[in-house]
Amino acid sequence: MNNNIKTIMVVDGQGGGLGKAIIERVKKSNPGAYVIGVGANSIAASVMLKAGADDVATGENAVIYNAGQADYIIGPIGIISANSMLGEISPAIATAIASAPGLKLLIPMNKCNLYVPGVRENGLNEKIDDAIARIAADNE
Numbered sequence: 700m701n702n703n704i705k706t707i708m709v710v711d712g713q714g715g716g717l718g719k720a721i722i723e724r725v726k727k728s729n730p731g732a733y734v735i736g737v738g739a740n741s742i743a744a745s746v747m748l749k750a751g752a753d754d755v756a757t758g759e760n761a762v763i764y765n766a767g768q769a770d771y772i773i774g775p776i777g778i779i780s781a782n783s784m785l786g787e788i789s790p791a792i793a794t795a796i797a798s799a800p801g802l803k804l805l806i807p808m809n810k811c812n813l814y815v816p817g818v819r820e821n822g823l824n825e826k827i828d829d830a831i832a833r834i835a836a837d838n839e
Contacts, residue, residue: 707732707834708765710774710796712739712787715746717806721773721827722750728831735769737762739787762792766799773830776805776813783813802837804830 707725711718718736725734736747736755739762744755756765766772777783779797781790796803806826807818 705733706765706769706801707734707771707773708769708801709734709736709747709752710739710762710772710778711736711743711747712784713743715743717775717808717823718743718747719750720823721806721830722747722752724827724831725773725834726751729834735765737765739784739792759789759792763795766795766801769799769801771802771804771834772796772799773804774806775808776815777808779803779805780813802833804833806830 707729709718709721709725711721715738718738722734722736725732734752736744736750736752738744738747738755738757741757744757748755756762772778774796775784778788779793780788781793782788783793806823807815
């Protein structure tokens with residue numbers, strides 16, 4: 700890994716399970732990266748901290764602020780869709796993430812009334828691996 704990576708921001712909500720899986724794999728494959736878990740709620744943030752995030756934050760302002768600082772933003776595709784994840788993703792959160800300068804690695808999930816045609820129907824672990832491989836490719 701190239702040490703130019705400053706921040707990998709992982710965004711999740713609800714129970715934080717996806718964020719946990721992403722953080723565990725990101726930390727394993729990028730041990731020198733600074734990983735911040737940003738939860739749409741405190742439960743998700745707590746789960747991501749236990750998964751090994753270097754720092755965690757919670758709520759709309761935390762997402763908005765950290766999105767502007769991150770080199771990479773990883774999370775379910777719903778993080779760029781206002782009112783998704785049972786309303787946890789506010790229009791301000793969706794806009795901040797979609798407008799952030801960092802590369803967005805969006806895990807396609809057929810939830811929140813979002814469906815991406817042409818996306819392989821592979822397992823969640825394979826989708827996370829694809830996102831992590833992109834970070835590695837950028838930093839070789």
